[in-house]
Amino acid sequence: MSTIVLKSIQKNYGAVQVIKGVDLSIDDREFCVFVGPSGCGKSTLLRMIAGLEEITAGDLIIDGQRINDVPPSERGLAMVFQSYALYPHMSVADNMGFSLRLAGVSKEERRAKVAEAARILHLDKLLDRKPKELSGGQRQRVAIGRAIVRKPRVFLFDEPLSNLDASLRVQMRIELARLHDELAATMIYVTHDQIEAMTMADKIVVLQSGIVEQAGTPLELYHHPRNLFVAGFIGSPRMNFLPAKVTAASDGATTIALANGANLSIPVRAGRQRAGDAVTLGVRPEHMRLAGEGELVGEVMVVERLGGETFLYTQLTDGTMLIVQADGEIPTSVHERITIKLDPAACHLFDSGGLAIERMERHPLANLRRLPTRKAS
Amino acid sequence: MASTTTAAQVPGTSTTVGGRSQRNVKTLPLVAPSVVILFLWMIVPLAMTLWFSFQYYNLLDPSVGGFAGFENYTFLLTDPSLWTAMMNTIFLVFWVLVITVGLGTLLAVLFDQDFYGRSIARLLAIAPFFVMPTVSALVWKNMLMHPVNGLFAFFSRSLGLPAIDFFGSFPLTSVIIIVAWQWLPFALLILLTAIQSLDSEQKEAARMDGAGPFSMFFFIILPHLGRAISVVIMIETIFLLSVFAEIYVTTSGGPGLASTNLAFLIYLRALREYDVGGASAAGVIAVILANIVAIFLVRSIAKNIAD
Numbered sequence: 011m012s013t014i015v016l017k018s019i020q021k022n023y024g025a026v027q028v029i030k031g032v033d034l035s036i037d038d039r040e041f042c043v044f045v046g047p048s049g050c051g052k053s054t055l056l057r058m059i060a061g062l063e064e065i066t067a068g069d070l071i072i073d074g075q076r077i078n079d080v081p082p083s084e085r086g087l088a089m090v091f092q093s094y095a096l097y098p099h100m101s102v103a104d105n106m107g108f109s110l111r112l113a114g115v116s117k118e119e120r121r122a123k124v125a126e127a128a129r130i131l132h133l134d135k136l137l138d139r140k141p142k143e144l145s146g147g148q149r150q151r152v153a154i155g156r157a158i159v160r161k162p163r164v165f166l167f168d169e170p171l172s173n174l175d176a177s178l179r180v181q182m183r184i185e186l187a188r189l190h191d192e193l194a195a196t197m198i199y200v201t202h203d204q205i206e207a208m209t210m211a212d213k214i215v216v217l218q219s220g221i222v223e224q225a226g227t228p229l230e231l232y233h234h235p236r237n238l239f240v241a242g243f244i245g246s247p248r249m250n251f252l253p254a255k256v257t258a259a260s261d262g263a264t265t266i267a268l269a270n271g272a273n274l275s276i277p278v279r280a281g282r283q284r285a286g287d288a289v290t291l292g293v294r295p296e297h298m299r300l301a302g303e304g305e306l307v308g309e310v311m312v313v314e315r316l317g318g319e320t321f322l323y324t325q326l327t328d329g330t331m332l333i334v335q336a337d338g339e340i341p342t343s344v345h346e347r348i349t350i351k352l353d354p355a356a357c358h359l360f361d362s363g364g365l366a367i368e369r370m371e372r373h374p375l376a377n378l379r380r381l382p383t384r385k386a387s
Numbered sequence: 388m389a390s391t392t393t394a395a396q397v398p399g400t401s402t403t404v405g406g407r408s409q410r411n412v413k414t415l416p417l418v419a420p421s422v423v424i425l426f427l428w429m430i431v432p433l434a435m436t437l438w439f440s441f442q443y444y445n446l447l448d449p450s451v452g453g454f455a456g457f458e459n460y461t462f463l464l465t466d467p468s469l470w471t472a473m474m475n476t477i478f479l480v481f482w483v484l485v486i487t488v489g490l491g492t493l494l495a496v497l498f499d500q501d502f503y504g505r506s507i508a509r510l511l512a513i514a515p516f517f518v519m520p521t522v523s524a525l526v527w528k529n530m531l532m533h534p535v536n537g538l539f540a541f542f543s544r545s546l547g548l549p550a551i552d553f554f555g556s557f558p559l560t561s562v563i564i565i566v567a568w569q570w571l572p573f574a575l576l577i578l579l580t581a582i583q584s585l586d587s588e589q590k591e592a593a594r595m596d597g598a599g600p601f602s603m604f605f606f607i608i609l610p611h612l613g614r615a616i617s618v619v620i621m622i623e624t625i626f627l628l629s630v631f632a633e634i635y636v637t638t639s640g641g642p643g644l645a646s647t648n649l650a651f652l653i654y655l656r657a658l659r660e661y662d663v664g665g666a667s668a669a670g671v672i673a674v675i676l677a678n679i680v681a682i683f684l685v686r687s688i689a690k691n692i693a694d
Contacts, residue, residue, distance in 0.1 A: 062591050083597035095588035099610040108606070109596035156596070 088157035304351035439667035491574030581615035
């Protein structure tokens with residue numbers, strides 16, 4: 011049972027404000043991912059929760075208790091570091107049991123707890139090894155084991171997979187998701203990789219320069235990004251943005267005209283939009299298709315074939331670049347002219363300030379949680 | 388003679404290391420000149436020392452000469468002054484190592500902290516290493532430990548206590564204090580750089596695991612420093628076995644033989660008594676002693692570094 015609440019948390023280094031007032035609440039057993047470009051403050055925020063950085067202003071509350079001034083080891087948290095930070099001179103078992111040893115736990119109890127964690131992580135056979143005799147993935151598991159042994163209220167992960175190679179990363183991702191299910195613990199996870207965020211999170215918190223841009227379920231962020239930044243950050247390849255003008259706004263659909271004159275009717279609420287306002291049309295590569303007739307015409311500059319799908323980097327007649335996802339079977343080659351049809355229902359519209367204009371209908375899966383209910387074990 | 392001791396160790400060290408690495412045969416002609424020069428540099432003085440050690444050879448008495456057999460050695464090994472000098476040497480090396488490594492580690496932890504004026508404090512702490520041994524010994528002798536003019540005598544007098552005659556009452560201890568003062572910066576420098584290479588995430592992980600300052604020091608910092616400490620011990624031992632200037636300037640090995648180490652004994656034999664044969668025998672014994680120490684040190688340290 012652990013909920014974390016951040017109330018207008020701030021962090022200053024001298025005159026530089028790094029975290030500019032973050033309000034956030036993380037529910038019990040939630041897998042919360044902080045994601046953002048490098049330098050956005052996501053790691054700083056995690057370290058502030060861990061107690062490794064002081065909180066300049068605001069309240070950090072875990073289970074109703076304000077813990078701003080509680081030392082890191084007494085917060086009941088465990089952290090997995092990017093470099094794993096294993097103690098090189100200690101065996102795997104000693105690494106995992108170090109916190110218990112410092113806490114004065116008896117040898118037998120220590121061994122039992124370490125063995126239990128080792129079983130969960132399949133490290134049983136490696137307990138006598140030194141960290142340098144382990145592979146990257148094994149070290150990663152030892153670092154997680156060190157956290158598990160402490161039975162923390164909250165697990166903190168600081169980019170734990172970024173030092174692993176691609177295939178191992180996918181494997182560890184699945185393992186972490188399984189672990190989250192098995193331990194039923196609250197986890198906070200920092201990453202710059204939006205695929206990790208999308209695949210593992212119950213809640214994604216998108217940060218940019220010390221501000222929470224949006225917090226929500228992965229599909230909420232995908233289908234209802236609040237602004238241009240979130241729209242561009244979530245989704246791979248990134249969303250295409252095209253300048254447009256509102257030609258007619260009614261409460262049901264807003265009609266816009268693209269730069270090349272094509273008209274499109276997008277199902278968003280009219281709000282404050284008036285005819286003539288400049289807006290940005292956002293459309294993901296996967297929501298476009300090649301057709302005989304369509305709104306956009308362009309020349310293919312680069313073709314990326316992934317087998318199952320093909321990405322076409324297309325230059326429109328006015329020079330804008332567009333990424334189009336097409337079927338893996340299409341024979342299109344470089345410098346070919348293609349006509350693109352947009353799916354109006356999947357298009358996003360952003361006002362001149364970069365804020366999303368609310369869509370008419372909420373996506374049915376936008377509030378889906380990965381762990382809706384869990385039997386008490 | 389003292390230089391023979393150190394020169395004899397260098398090739399010994401490099402062959403151990405060289406045997407470990409897999410070197411391409413074709414590099415041999417390129418390495419050969421320096422190897423040959425270094426080898427000659429070592430072997431000629433060593434051979435001459437060995438030769439002289441089996442000769443009757445006294446500069447004051449040219450009429451005595453010829454092959455002496457082992458007489459120089461038996462004379463030396465039955466001479467109680469050799470054993471005194473050997474014990475003094477070991478005592479000096481041991482205590483200087485204890486003081487420099489112990490204090491050096493604590494100071495390194497201290498200087499690793501962030502405080503105002505840290506870079507100046509570091510510079511000052513390292514300064515003694517730049518003072519040449521003769522000068523620092525003179526400073527200690529005349530300005531600090533002197534029973535009449537010294538600063539320590541001034542302090543004890545102002546507290547109403549009798550002044551201590553350091554070199555008269557505690558000659559070897561005084562030499563140890565001076566030498567330790569000189570070598571402390573070296574240990575500090577090496578250990579400080581080693582501490583700075585400690586991964587900060589490792590320290591943070593230990594903090595999250597609940598390590599306070601003491602457990603942090605004993606469980607994280609000290610094991611991390613193990614390698615650097617063994618390097619400090621090896622290098623200091625090599626140099627401390629041949630401490631000479633500090634003894635020459637302050638106590639001249641006295642009173643009696645109380646502060647005479649092997650290097651100083653060789654000097655006494657060769658230049659005070661003009662007995663080249665006897666001094667050479669003492670030199671050979673010093674080389675053997677140094678090599679015994681070196682074998683153990685290089686073994687243990689090579690193992691430590693390979694880990």
